Structures are given as structure tokens and as C-alpha cells.
Amino acid sequence: MSTMENDTMTDTTTTTTTTSGTARHRHEAGPAIAILRGGTGEHVEDVIRTLVDAGVRAIEITTNTPRWREGIAWGAAEYGTAAAIGVGTVLDTRQLDEAAAAGATFAVSPHTDAAIGERAHERGLGWYPGAATPTEIVRAWQLGARAVKVFPAAQLGGPAFLKQVLAPLDFVDVIPTGGIGVDDACDYLDAGAVAVGLGSPLVGDALTSGDLDALRARAERLVAAVHR
Numbered sequence: 001m002s003t004m005e006n007d008t009m010t011d012t013t014t015t016t017t018t019t020s021g022t023a024r025h026r027h028e029a030g031p032a033i034a035i036l037r038g039g040t041g042e043h044v045e046d047v048i049r050t051l052v053d054a055g056v057r058a059i060e061i062t063t064n065t066p067r068w069r070e071g072i073a074w075g076a077a078e079y080g081t082a083a084a085i086g087v088g089t090v091l092d093t094r095q096l097d098e099a100a101a102a103g104a105t106f107a108v109s110p111h112t113d114a115a116i117g118e119r120a121h122e123r124g125l126g127w128y129p130g131a132a133t134p135t136e137i138v139r140a141w142q143l144g145a146r147a148v149k150v151f152p153a154a155q156l157g158g159p160a161f162l163k164q165v166l167a168p169l170d171f172v173d174v175i176p177t178g179g180i181g182v183d184d185a186c187d188y189l190d191a192g193a194v195a196v197g198l199g200s201p202l203v204g205d206a207l208t209s210g211d212l213d214a215l216r217a218r219a220e221r222l223v224a225a226v227h228r
Contacts, residue, residue: 004218012146012216016021016046018102019225020171022153027095030056030057030195030226031185031189031194031195031196031227032056032058032195032196032198032204032222032223032226033058033059033060033086033175033177033195033196033197033198034051034056034058034059034060034090034198034199034203034219035060035177035198035202035203036059036060036061036062036065036071036087036199036203036205036207037062037064037089037199037200037203038064038065038066038207038208039065039066039206039208040066040207040208041065041066041067041070041071042210043206043207043208043209043210044061044065044067044068044070044071044074044207045071045074045075045078046068046206046210046212047089047203047212047215048074048079049078050072050206050212050215050216050219051215051219052079052082052083052218054215054216054219054220054223055183055219055220055223055227056083056199056219056222057082057083057084058083058084058086058106058195058221059075059083059084059085060080060087060088060106060108060197061075061084061085061086061087061088062087062088062089062090062100063087063088063089063090063091063095065102065200065207068087068128069098069099069102069225070102072086072087072099072102072103072104073102073103075103076102076103076104076105077103079092083126083218084104084106085103085104086099086104086105086106086107086108086125087102087104087106087107088097088107088108088109088125089106089108089109089110090107090108090109090112090116091109091226092113092116093107093115093116093119096116096119096120096123096125097119098124099125100123100124102161104125105125105127106125106126106127106128106146107120107125107126107127107128107198107214108128108129108149108177109128109129109130109149110130110138110149110151111129111130111133112129112130112136112140112143112145113129113142116129117129117143117144117145119143121144122196122216126147127144127145127146128145128146128147128149128175129143129145129148129149130148130149130150130151131148131149131150131151132150132151132152132156132169134169136149136167137169137172137174138169138172139174141171141172142167144159144172145193147173147174147175148172148173148174148175148195149174149175149176149177149197150162150165150174150175150176150177150193150202151176151178152156152177152178152179153176153177153178153179153180153188154158154178154179154180154184155178155179157193158188159187159188160186160191162174162191162192163191163192164195165190166192170192173194174191174192174193174194175193175195175196175197176188176196176197177196177197177198177199178197178199179201180197180198180201181198181201181227182198182201182202182218182221182222182225183221183225185198185222185226186225186226189226198222201218202215202218202219202222203215204218212226
């Protein structure tokens with residue numbers, strides 16, 4: 001077993017209890033992760049501020065978002081430990097190094113790449129690799145994932161799929177992402193997820209149009225639901 005696998009098995013992250021009564025690890029900054037993708041780059045800081053003010057404490061900025069490095073650096077400097085600012089769509093170790101230098105505390109990929117996981121471990125970042133099948137999910141966990149990004153969650157079968165997968169894999173912490181709406185988030189948490197990742201259903205066109213009022217309303221509704 002590798003060093004990363006040993007670290008995963010002995011992780012002492014604070015736990016909480018789901019509605020089913022099973023103790024689960026929670027994402028370091030709360031049960032909802034906002035995913036910022038695309039846009040013009042002009043509104044990144046305003047979107048981050050609006051989300052954090054509304055109570056969202058984990059924000060992922062993807063590498064195909066204009067000014068993603070600047071956004072991570074600004075968020076990390078502005079909020080410190082009050083909110084976790086991470087990087088998404090990490091496809092190689094170079095992107096991970098750039099994100100770590102900017103102040104990211106976690107890294108998310110659409111796939112599982114052992115080299116990215118090793119580098120994340122070396123840089124002290126939480127690693128959330130993408131996986132879909134039970135085989136992929138277990139392998140990602142064995143490679144040292146802090147939690148496994150189950151993607152694309154809605155297309156795989158939603159909360160029902162997640163519940164079935166976690167019946168035999170209840171030792172794995174998972175973060176479903178992809179097609180999850182603001183009003184669906186609690187269903188995934190009830191199915192056993194440690195957190196959920198929400199992109200366009202939460203962010204909407206705020207990164208393009210700068211519509212922050214609508215974003216705030218959706219974010220507040222999400223926070224109220226997941227902290228019920």
C-alpha cells in the first residue's frame with residue numbers, strides 16, 4: 001500500500017452524521033461546493049464574494065475559466081480559512097502546481113490520474129478525482145483521494161445510483177457532481193454523499209452577465225437546504 005493509501009485510511013478529518021445515522025467525513029468547508037466555469041473572467045471576484053456572503057464556504061474555479069489563477073489568488077487572499085478556494089478541471093501536474101502557488105487548498109479532476117494525486121499530496125492539497133463506476137471509485141480512493149468526485153452524477157442515475165453504489169462502498173467518501181440542481185442537493189447528501197458540487201444550476205449566467213442578485217438568491221436557498 002502506498003503512502004497516499006495509508007494516509008487515506010488513517011485520515012482524521014472531522015466527521016458528522018447523515019440522516020441515516022452513519023458517521024461520514026465532510027468536505028473541509030461544508031456540504032456544498034460551488035463550481036465556477038467559463039464566463040469572461042470579468043466577474044470572477046464578484047461571484048466569489050456573493051457566494052461566500054451567502055454562506056457557501058467552498059468554491060472551485062476550473063482551469064477553463066478565464067483568469068482562473070487570479071480568481072484563486074484573490075479568493076485565497078480575501079477569505080483565508082473562512083472559505084476553501086480550489087481548482088477544478090485539473091488535467092496535469094503543471095496546472096496543479098500553478099493552482100497551489102495561487103493559494104488553492106483542493107484540486108478536482110474529471111478523471112483519476114495517479115500523478116496528479118501524488119503531486120496534490122506533496123503540495124498539501126485535498127485531491128478529488130473523478131470516477132463513475134464502482135471499480136473507478138475504489139481505485140481513486142486507493143490512490144489517496146480525500147473524496148471521490150462521482151461524475152456525471154445526474155446522468156449516472158442520481159441519488160438512487162449513489163445509494164446503490166455506496167451500499168457496498170460505504171467506506172468511500174464521495175462528492176457527486178454534474179447536473180445537480182439547487183433543489184436536488186439534499187437528496188444526494190441523504191444518499192450518502194459527503195458534499196455536492198454544483199455548477200451552472202447554482203452559478204447561472206453570473207460569470208457572463210454579472211447577475212449577482214439571482215446568484216445570491218440561489219446560493220442562500222442552497223445553504224438553507226443543506227444546513228437544515
